[in-house]
Amino acid sequence: MDAETLLSIEDLRLALPDGRVLLDGVSLSLARGEALGVVGESGSGKSLTAMTVMGLLPDVRSSGAVRFRARDLLMQDARAWRRLRGKEIAMIFQDPMTAFLPVRRVGAQIDEQIRLHEKLSRREARARTVRLLGEMGVPDPAAAAERFPHQLSGGLRQRAMIAMALSCAPALLIADEPTTALDVTVQAQILVLLTRLRETGAGLMLITHDMGVVAQACTHVAVLYAGVVVERGPVRAVLDAPLHPYTRALLAAMPPLDGPRPAHLPAIAGQPPAPDARPPGCVFAPRCPQVRPDCAIRPPVVRMGEQEVVCVLYAS
Amino acid sequence: MLRMLAARLGQMVFVLFGISVLVFGVFFATPGADPTARIAGRGASPEVMARVRSAYGFDRPLPVQYARMMEKLFVSRDLTSFVDHGAPVVPEVMAAAPVTLSLVLWASLFWVVFSLAIGIVSAVLRDSWVDRFFMGIGLLGLSMPVFWLGEVVNLVTQSRFHDTWLFSWVPPLGYVPFSESPLGWARALLLPALTLSVAFIGLYARVLRAELLAAMGEDAIRTARAKGAGPARVWLWHGLRLSWLSYVSLFGMDFAQLVGGGALLTEVVFALPGVGRLTYQGLNTLDLPLIMATVMYAAVFVVLANAVIDGVYALLDPRIAEGRHGR
Numbered sequence A: 001m002d003a004e005t006l007l008s009i010e011d012l013r014l015a016l017p018d019g020r021v022l023l024d025g026v027s028l029s030l031a032r033g034e035a036l037g038v039v040g041e042s043g044s045g046k047s048l049t050a051m052t053v054m055g056l057l058p059d060v061r062s063s064g065a066v067r068f069r070a071r072d073l074l075m076q077d078a079r080a081w082r083r084l085r086g087k088e089i090a091m092i093f094q095d096p097m098t099a100f101l102p103v104r105r106v107g108a109q110i111d112e113q114i115r116l117h118e119k120l121s122r123r124e125a126r127a128r129t130v131r132l133l134g135e136m137g138v139p140d141p142a143a144a145a146e147r148f149p150h151q152l153s154g155g156l157r158q159r160a161m162i163a164m165a166l167s168c169a170p171a172l173l174i175a176d177e178p179t180t181a182l183d184v185t186v187q188a189q190i191l192v193l194l195t196r197l198r199e200t201g202a203g204l205m206l207i208t209h210d211m212g213v214v215a216q217a218c219t220h221v222a223v224l225y226a227g228v229v230v231e232r233g234p235v236r237a238v239l240d241a242p243l244h245p246y247t248r249a250l251l252a253a254m255p256p257l258d259g260p261r262p263a264h265l266p267a268i269a270g271q272p273p274a275p276d277a278r279p280p281g282c283v284f285a286p287r288c289p290q291v292r293p294d295c296a297i298r299p300p301v302v303r304m305g306e307q308e309v310v311c312v313l314y315a316s
Numbered sequence B: 001m002l003r004m005l006a007a008r009l010g011q012m013v014f015v016l017f018g019i020s021v022l023v024f025g026v027f028f029a030t031p032g033a034d035p036t037a038r039i040a041g042r043g044a045s046p047e048v049m050a051r052v053r054s055a056y057g058f059d060r061p062l063p064v065q066y067a068r069m070m071e072k073l074f075v076s077r078d079l080t081s082f083v084d085h086g087a088p089v090v091p092e093v094m095a096a097a098p099v100t101l102s103l104v105l106w107a108s109l110f111w112v113v114f115s116l117a118i119g120i121v122s123a124v125l126r127d128s129w130v131d132r133f134f135m136g137i138g139l140l141g142l143s144m145p146v147f148w149l150g151e152v153v154n155l156v157t158q159s160r161f162h163d164t165w166l167f168s169w170v171p172p173l174g175y176v177p178f179s180e181s182p183l184g185w186a187r188a189l190l191l192p193a194l195t196l197s198v199a200f201i202g203l204y205a206r207v208l209r210a211e212l213l214a215a216m217g218e219d220a221i222r223t224a225r226a227k228g229a230g231p232a233r234v235w236l237w238h239g240l241r242l243s244w245l246s247y248v249s250l251f252g253m254d255f256a257q258l259v260g261g262g263a264l265l266t267e268v269v270f271a272l273p274g275v276g277r278l279t280y281q282g283l284n285t286l287d288l289p290l291i292m293a294t295v296m297y298a299a300v301f302v303v304l305a306n307a308v309i310d311g312v313y314a315l316l317d318p319r320i321a322e323g324r325h326g327r
Helices: A046-054 A078-084 A106-117 A122-135 A141-145 A154-166 A184-198 A211-217 A235-240 A245-252 B002-029 B035-040 B046-056 B062-075 B089-124 B129-143 B146-160 B182-216 B219-226 B231-262 B264-269 B275-285 B288-316
Strands: A005-015 A021-031 A035-039 A061-068 A089-092 A172-176 A203-208 A220-225 A228-234 A301-304 A307-310
Touching: A005 A046, A005 A203, A021 A035, A021 A046, A021 A203, A021 A220, A035 A046, A035 A184, A035 A211, A046 A061, A046 A089, A046 A172, A046 A203, A089 A154, A106 A122, A106 A141, A106 A154, A122 A141, A122 A154, A154 A184, A172 A184, A184 A203, A184 A211, A203 A211, A211 A235, A220 A235, A220 A245, A228 A235, A228 A245, B002 B062, B002 B288, B035 B046, B062 B288, B089 B129, B089 B182, B089 B231, B089 B264, B089 B275, B089 B288, B129 B182, B146 B182, B146 B264, B182 B231, B182 B264, B219 B231, B231 B275, B231 B288, B264 B275, B275 B288
Parallel strands: A021 A228, A035 A203, A035 A220, A089 A172, A172 A203
Antiparallel strands: A005 A021, A005 A061, A220 A228, A228 A307, A301 A307
């Protein structure tokens, strides 16, 4: 692990108290100034991974390691978590309507986060809130801070959410589907904001199910399937030459940007495994078009150039 | 704003008018409910009946009777009791109101403090033995009839154990005005107020616990924790803020109906000369003017409380002020 590495997750496993497996070997790493896209379909464990990094999962058994700036997060106590959350690692949620407290003014909620972590007067905190809102492209930020969440449009709410996340200059920003609930035009604006933020040196972990968002805003990508990272590497490499059959199927299911639109997009047959009925070997084997007898054993992680893939096709 | 206020006022007057017509109709215009026969007494001769009928105006058409009743109740305020031979009714209700108000203020203080504490503790420690214990006690308090509980309290504090150090301070049943002796006032009301509040504590603690637990599952609470807020802040500042709407509206309604005479059983058991007991007397003797006065008094409080609750709602949840609903 070099000095630039901000976050590294090593072989993270989560299980419910009753033994059902939620995450089964998630390994990721993220350096300063990088943007890591975590892609997968619903239920693949994207949000769970993010919640683990934030320490927001109460009743699960975890193993493996989550290292943030050389600290093992899974080992720290509640007080240390509280100092970390919002200050060093901040999070943006999918739906900014429900993520804000509906009964308090937006500005007051941002002030609160600032004052939780820094000794500032109300007035100083509000000045920073207004400045941040302005930087996020909110018109008339002082007036916007005095509004309630439901009085702002979806795009403005998400900008305010990002302003709140950035209010204590976190080293790592986790965005959990930040654009899913927004219009397409607003989506693009928010992605530009997030990309700019990365240039200031913070790390960004972007959780999405949209390969287009990854291509637009990320430097690296990790593909998650049923709680396992099946492939990861730089965005260009993965998008140009996907190695894992699941990644290929996922990319094939995207409509092409140019040329004639196909009448049918190829879909992946079958359903992801339920947490209590996981295949013992490769988790994708039941749906994989290239399944082989040796898929019944969990394949090892194989390094192919800049990419890492978990598949028997590449095991020598 | 001014127009909204005027509309609200108009609504209130309309509701009060409706209630007064209804009550008047029930007691004066229902077949068989002949007020003349009640006043004249059993076995009165037709001559006496006729005299009473003309003296009280029962020989006039109903709308005129209604108008005269309302005029006497609200304008000249000299409506007199049928039973107590001419005692004016309105001063009687006005004299009883402070007693009821004192009792209900004390009781609401107890039930808000205790139900908040129990509700929050039970929600935080949900499914633990503490939670089960409190919810069990709450259910018990909820299901104990207040008149029975009051009699038991009286039995224990007034006779059985009155001479022990524990209850020797308990004054005899009745009311002491605040202006006469503040300490005596508080002592006379402590036990009645506690008795009255027991059922409300049980109910309110349960409601608060359920609402708080529902609120804690919301995204906004996850955001609060992601901001780095500690558990006390998350529960009390964010959680309560999301969950106390139904608590507040419940409180407004219960407070109003108790001030309006809903504490009748407690007042009767503890011999407090409040509005509830006055209503009870009126019903016992079918003293129509008295019933009319107490019911209208209660209606005024309930209608007022409704208006106040709506105002508080808009303060607590800005979405309601703009006519938007739902979280």
